Amino acid sequence: MRAVALLLGKDLRVLGRSSGLLAALVVYPLLVAVIVGLVVRYAGDRPKLALVDLDGLPNVITVGDAHFDVKRVFSRAAEDVDLVRLSESEANRELANGDVLGIVVIPSGFQQQVRGMINSPSIQLRTTQSALATRIVEKVQALVYAVNTELQQAYIKTNLKYVDLLLNGGHGSFLGNNFDVIGLGRAAQELDALSKSSDPAVAAKATQLANFVRQARLALANTGASLSATAHPIQLVRQKSGGRALLLSGQIQAYAIALTLGFVALLLSAAGIASERDENVIGRLARGLVGLTPLVGEKVAFTGVVAGGIGFLLGAVFGLVIEIGNVAGGEPWQRLPLVLFGAVLGAAAFGALGVLIGSLAREARAATLLAFLVAIPILLLGLVPSSVISAAGWVSAAFPFIHVARLLTAVLADTSFAGGFGREVGWLIGLGLVYAVLARLSVRRLLS
Amino acid sequence: MIGPNGAGKSTLVAILANALDPSEGHVETRKPPPRIGWVPQRPSHYGRLSPRENLELFARLEGLAAPEQAAERMLAFVDLPEGARASSVLSQGNKQRLSLAITLLAAPDVLLLDEPTAALDPTQRRRLWEIAMQTRDRGGAVVYVTQNLEELERFADRVVVLRDGELIFAGTHSEYSATPDAHVFA
Numbered sequence: 001m002r003a004v005a006l007l008l009g010k011d012l013r014v015l016g017r018s019s020g021l022l023a024a025l026v027v028y029p030l031l032v033a034v035i036v037g038l039v040v041r042y043a044g045d046r047p048k049l050a051l052v053d054l055d056g057l058p059n060v061i062t063v064g065d066a067h068f069d070v071k072r073v074f075s076r077a078a079e080d081v082d083l084v085r086l087s088e089s090e091a092n093r094e095l096a097n098g099d100v101l102g103i104v105v106i107p108s109g110f111q112q113q114v115r116g117m118i119n120s121p122s123i124q125l126r127t128t129q130s131a132l133a134t135r136i137v138e139k140v141q142a143l144v145y146a147v148n149t150e151l152q153q154a155y156i157k158t159n160l161k162y163v164d165l166l167l168n169g170g171h172g173s174f175l176g177n178n179f180d181v182i183g184l185g186r187a188a189q190e191l192d193a194l195s196k197s198s199d200p201a202v203a204a205k206a207t208q209l210a211n212f213v214r215q216a217r218l219a220l221a222n223t224g225a226s227l228s229a230t231a232h233p234i235q236l237v238r239q240k241s242g243g244r245a246l247l248l249s250g251q252i253q254a255y256a257i258a259l260t261l262g263f264v265a266l267l268l269s270a271a272g273i274a275s276e277r278d279e280n281v282i283g284r285l286a287r288g289l290v291g292l293t294p295l296v297g298e299k300v301a302f303t304g305v306v307a308g309g310i311g312f313l314l315g316a317v318f319g320l321v322i323e324i325g326n327v328a329g330g331e332p333w334q335r336l337p338l339v340l341f342g343a344v345l346g347a348a349a350f351g352a353l354g355v356l357i358g359s360l361a362r363e364a365r366a367a368t369l370l371a372f373l374v375a376i377p378i379l380l381l382g383l384v385p386s387s388v389i390s391a392a393g394w395v396s397a398a399f400p401f402i403h404v405a406r407l408l409t410a411v412l413a414d415t416s417f418a419g420g421f422g423r424e425v426g427w428l429i430g431l432g433l434v435y436a437v438l439a440r441l442s443v444r445r446l447l448s
Numbered sequence: 449m450i451g452p453n454g455a456g457k458s459t460l461v462a463i464l465a466n467a468l469d470p471s472e473g474h475v476e477t478r479k480p481p482p483r484i485g486w487v488p489q490r491p492s493h494y495g496r497l498s499p500r501e502n503l504e505l506f507a508r509l510e511g512l513a514a515p516e517q518a519a520e521r522m523l524a525f526v527d528l529p530e531g532a533r534a535s536s537v538l539s540q541g542n543k544q545r546l547s548l549a550i551t552l553l554a555a556p557d558v559l560l561l562d563e564p565t566a567a568l569d570p571t572q573r574r575r576l577w578e579i580a581m582q583t584r585d586r587g588g589a590v591v592y593v594t595q596n597l598e599e600l601e602r603f604a605d606r607v608v609v610l611r612d613g614e615l616i617f618a619g620t621h622s623e624y625s626a627t628p629d630a631h632v633f634a
Contacts (some may be wrong), residue, residue: 006508014496017534280492283467284550287486289509447468 003290004298011272011302026310029263030256047136048082050091050100055110063115066154073150077143081136095128102127102136104143114151123147152231156224163223184220188213250413253318255383257311257343258405262379265307265347269354270371273299273439274364277446286447296355296440300432303351304344311343312336315412338411338421346404349428352435353400359442403427449593450600451610452632457593458489460610461562464591482588485556489563489593491543492550495536499528499546502535503553510554522549527575540567548576559583561592565599577603 015022051074059071074083083104086094094100105124113121125140127133165172169183182190191213194206276282276295286292319333354371361367382402384392396402407424451457462468464475465486493502503519512518523530526549528542535546544567551559559580565573580590580603594600600607600621607624609617609632617630624630 003509006505010494010497010505013501014494017496279494280488280490281494283462283465283488284486284492284506285509287466287484289506444469447462 001294004294004301007285007290007295007298008302008305011298012305015268015306025264025267026260029260030314032259032263034256046080046082047101047139048084048099049136049140050086050094050103051083052086052088052091052103052105054088054108055106057106057111061111061114063151063154063158066157068114068150068154073143073147076146080142081139095126098128102133102140104140156227156231159227160224163220167217167220184213184217188217251409253315254408254412255405256318257314257339257408258346258382258401259379260314261307261311261343261347261404262350262401263375264310265303265350266354266357266371266375267368268306269299269303269351270358270361270367271364272302273355273358273443273446274361274367277362278364282446292443293440296352296436296443299355299358300348300351300436303354304348307347307350308340308344311347312340315339315343315408335411339408342404342407342411342421342425345425345428345432346400346407349400349404349432349435352432352439355439356435356442359439359445362446397427398431400428400431403431449591449608449610450595450597450632454612455610455632456613457610458562459613461486461560461591461593462488465560482557483554484558484560485551485554486560487544487548487551487562487564489566491540491547493535493543493546496534498532499523499535499538499542499549500530500532502546503549506550507553512553518553522553525549525552525579541569541572544568545572545576548579552579556583557586557588559588559590559592561590563593563595565594565596 057070059069061068061070077083084100086100088105091100091103095103103124103126105126107122107124110121110123113119123140123144125137127136162172162174165181165183167184169181169186171178171180173179188210191206191210195203195210197203197206273296276285282295285295290298315336319336353374357371357374358364358367361370378396378399379401381392382396382399382405384396403424407421407428410420410424449457449460459468463470465484466475467486493499494505497505500519500523503522504515507515507518522528526545528545528549529538535543538546544564548561548564561576561580564576568576577599580592584590592599592603604621607617607619607621607630608615609624609630611632616632617624617627619627
């Protein structure tokens, strides 16, 4: 144990003299974390789609007496998708080339069906089998929803004019036919007059009809609200509140810390064990000064201390930014010791994997390169949602990254974190032990 | 111990030093086992630590009672420059002397030297042999690998010749001189 402590002190002293390397080890993965975060956040956020207008849509379509502003709807849709007007042949070519991710086709006869108010017009969407197809369908569905909302307003407005005609009478037209309507108001007046007829039968019938007309007027008076309720059974009302920005969310913090300490831990431990051979010291140590098992343990502990410390520091810096910025929700400071625990445990598990990599590579430069090559897929794989590609979930479960990220997410973001925290601690201890045993078996290679 | 390149001399010395496991056979050691010091062919110390820091670290790992004094003594003994310069910037000869000093910290009974004089100038070479002879004169033993037949003639009591991993001769220097088949450099 004393020998392990002495070597640990030596490694920390050597690392302290490599401040440039230490800074690069922290800054580089943080930069990667930010870039990955931005890619995850904005990739496919505004896909480019071709708009093929086979019907020659005008800027405004008149439905009854109401006007449907086509230009406004499409310009609003441009916030979500990059709509480019193309001919059908150009659009097909660009879809085949991958220059656009989908084609929205306005078929001929679209305006006529909109104005007719009898058949529902349709918009066609053509996509390829790309990974973003689902997202594009969602975007176009949102566009169609926006068009439908505009049309519903126009339809309701037009329908209410007919209702108003029924209530108050006047001149109207429908499908090209002109007509005059007496209206329920005047009909009621006429019936009231008839109900005073000297003929008791006529008076009774007129009274009966007058009652019906009054009920019908009352019912029709509520038509506007009823039509709106039918058109929008549920309305989504968005209320903006002062919550955390995406980059300061607990989950993003957790992933950024996990990504950073994953990089730092793998590179440090792989280079650390291989440099014992590069400096030709491992044989001297293995002769009895420090056994190979304590040596592996020392490198794992060294990685846990350094990378875990960096991870904890990042957590504290995130917390300070949140406090200084007075961000809603605040930082769960009382859980910070658990962040330290999670970061050290995660770094140690990564460290065991790094020692295995360093033992296999044998030379410090090769070990650093190999650790880097291994780190990229391990870390990126953990960012692929297992709900999208289940195999990615199985593979990433065999590496520490996803467990560190989940553990830190549980600590930083979950209201009730005990279950998730305990499970991930178990995973990290198990993985750390497996990698440490494999590292111990392979570290003999450094002696030859 | 002599032999052409690739004969297995360094491997055998590393096995004797208990730094490598033999693929076959075993090393017999008397009881109680002697303290063995090993100076590998390449310098063996931490490049980012100064010579003093290296010596203090290994003195502590050896469990010496006064590591600072032991380091001080060894720096003077092998005549290494003072200062906090990293060992990686030392000359090849000084690196080799630092390796020797680290090995001598534990006052070994058996000194295993793998081509120890290859990077040393004549003065340093003479100093190294003085140290080696002191170990022998104390009742210890020195096993050294060399390609220098003059050193063999001057210092060796017994000669071992290896070729392609096989022992082809073991005997006194006069027996070696009388065995032309053992002269692998002839």
